[in-house]
Amino acid sequence: MVVVNLTVLAWMLVTSLREHREIFARPFDWPTFAWGNYAKAWQSADFGVAAGNSLLLVATAAVAVVIVAAPAGYALGRGVGRAAASLTLYFALGIGVPVQVIVIPLFVLMERLSLVNNLFGLFLLYVAVSLPFTVFLLTGYFASLPAELEEAAAIDGASRLRAFWTIMLPLARSGLITAFTLNAIGLWNEAFLALVFVQSTGKQTLPLALLGFLAKQQYSGADYGVLFAGVAMLVLPMLLLYVWLGRRIIEGMTLGAGK
Amino acid sequence: MAVLVREHARLHRPHGPSISRQRRRAFLVLTLPAVILYTIFFVGPTLASFWVSLHAWDGVTEMRWRGLGNYALLLEDEVFLAAFRNTLAILLAGGLLVFLLSFALLLGMRAMAGRRFARSVIFFPNIIAPIVLSVLWGFLFSTGGLVDAALSGMGLDPPNWLGDHLFLVIFLGLIWTHTGFYVTILMAATDRIPRYFYEAAELDGAGPLQQFRHITMPLTWDVVSTAAVIWTISSLKVFDFIYAFGGTSNDLPPIHTWNTAVFIYAQTFGGRVPAYSFGYASASAVVTLVSIVIFVLLLRRVIRRDPIQF
Numbered sequence: 063m064v065v066v067n068l069t070v071l072a073w074m075l076v077t078s079l080r081e082h083r084e085i086f087a088r089p090f091d092w093p094t095f096a097w098g099n100y101a102k103a104w105q106s107a108d109f110g111v112a113a114g115n116s117l118l119l120v121a122t123a124a125v126a127v128v129i130v131a132a133p134a135g136y137a138l139g140r141g142v143g144r145a146a147a148s149l150t151l152y153f154a155l156g157i158g159v160p161v162q163v164i165v166i167p168l169f170v171l172m173e174r175l176s177l178v179n180n181l182f183g184l185f186l187l188y189v190a191v192s193l194p195f196t197v198f199l200l201t202g203y204f205a206s207l208p209a210e211l212e213e214a215a216a217i218d219g220a221s222r223l224r225a226f227w228t229i230m231l232p233l234a235r236s237g238l239i240t241a242f243t244l245n246a247i248g249l250w251n252e253a254f255l256a257l258v259f260v261q262s263t264g265k266q267t268l269p270l271a272l273l274g275f276l277a278k279q280q281y282s283g284a285d286y287g288v289l290f291a292g293v294a295m296l297v298l299p300m301l302l303l304y305v306w307l308g309r310r311i312i313e314g315m316t317l318g319a320g321k
Numbered sequence: 322m323a324v325l326v327r328e329h330a331r332l333h334r335p336h337g338p339s340i341s342r343q344r345r346r347a348f349l350v351l352t353l354p355a356v357i358l359y360t361i362f363f364v365g366p367t368l369a370s371f372w373v374s375l376h377a378w379d380g381v382t383e384m385r386w387r388g389l390g391n392y393a394l395l396l397e398d399e400v401f402l403a404a405f406r407n408t409l410a411i412l413l414a415g416g417l418l419v420f421l422l423s424f425a426l427l428l429g430m431r432a433m434a435g436r437r438f439a440r441s442v443i444f445f446p447n448i449i450a451p452i453v454l455s456v457l458w459g460f461l462f463s464t465g466g467l468v469d470a471a472l473s474g475m476g477l478d479p480p481n482w483l484g485d486h487l488f489l490v491i492f493l494g495l496i497w498t499h500t501g502f503y504v505t506i507l508m509a510a511t512d513r514i515p516r517y518f519y520e521a522a523e524l525d526g527a528g529p530l531q532q533f534r535h536i537t538m539p540l541t542w543d544v545v546s547t548a549a550v551i552w553t554i555s556s557l558k559v560f561d562f563i564y565a566f567g568g569t570s571n572d573l574p575p576i577h578t579w580n581t582a583v584f585i586y587a588q589t590f591g592g593r594v595p596a597y598s599f600g601y602a603s604a605s606a607v608v609t610l611v612s613i614v615i616f617v618l619l620l621r622r623v624i625r626r627d628p629i630q631f
Binding site: 163223 | 344348351355358362369373380442443446447448449450451452456505506554557586590602607609613614
């Protein structure tokens, strides 16, 4: 399995650098460094615009989710009593609800707000659907922080909001970075909501551009070199992130089950 | 989820007198933005799905009351039943295979050099867009692709994978992409088991399989049951991976490969001429949601045991 994964990854990168005719003749061979594939994908196959949209959307939405979820995670993770416990459950239940279950009412709601086919609308949805998991993650993280510092702050007369802002938030930095990274990964790869809520080519994200390119291939003939250049654009940022923050990503994603 | 709540109760036994008003206000200020967003854009739509499923509706004109009519129709709809069967096949047979494979890999990797690296590589598909995985997987099984080459190398006649056995290809692909996640979870759980348990068992003459059965299994059972719940939820969420097979931004994959998620999309926004049957699709959404609840409750009842402290 390890070998299969590595082979597929390497083959994908190599193929993205070869001409279509060669790929067809001999699927497995060394690259001829056809960098033109990337230029072609970037310009004519709309991957360039889509990459810009994806980047903007993912960066802003992942930051916004953390900004909204962090205070809630703090209040729930360090909160006392029934209210905190039941609110924690309220958010956790959302993890079990697939997006396709809520997409129809969401579509009607967004249409009434005239936010369909609108990047801001997609941004709002991305923040909302990422909330349950992020609140869950950060609640667990804040609960694991030592209580002494907070108590000391309370004794010094700091209000709860102030204690959160000046003491707990900096302490939780690592958890916040994990939450940001995981959301960025999830949203970068997200296709379903984009498929439903984006209609024009100028507003599509990278996964949509890839689907659109697959559609075009059916009429104008395939160009696997360019296809794989597009695929590489989706994969490479994730690969770099993974090499850089791999342990953090793995631990964050598997956190729910470990406890 | 329940685990977190239990944890919560343990960590936060009320340790003072009543909460002061100031604390309560702070609690509200901190949680309100998240609660509002989540309620409007997530909980509200979930509840609305139930309401919409009782009507005939295209999203524009008036809703027409239909009672349970949509559900009765679903039960007779061959396409939906096939999609539901596929969903169950992925959930049950796929789940069994994912867990068997995970345990096999776990056993195989126990003594392996560079297992951290191996784990990272196996986990990698989890952070790649399912669409991309789908494209790559499709190429492996394409006519004259890697799989065909391997089969003819062994002297076998390769079948027409993408034409005749597309669901099987998708099924195997889902197992390929998901297994890494469960290997990682189980590996973290087994790493916490002290080495001397195994050393003692070895002294008593237990082989690797016996050690697995009498030490690893009981001590990781808690994690296995949580992982099973996660699999249930994530297997019902599968959409992109199936959709990208033959599906493009305006076409749908072949009907016999649909699961309930693709069915919902096909009944509403998908295809060249979207159907917009919101009421009917909502009924299948509700069926999906209710199946998740049933399966999770069943799982909790069947495999829940008290975790062993060590």
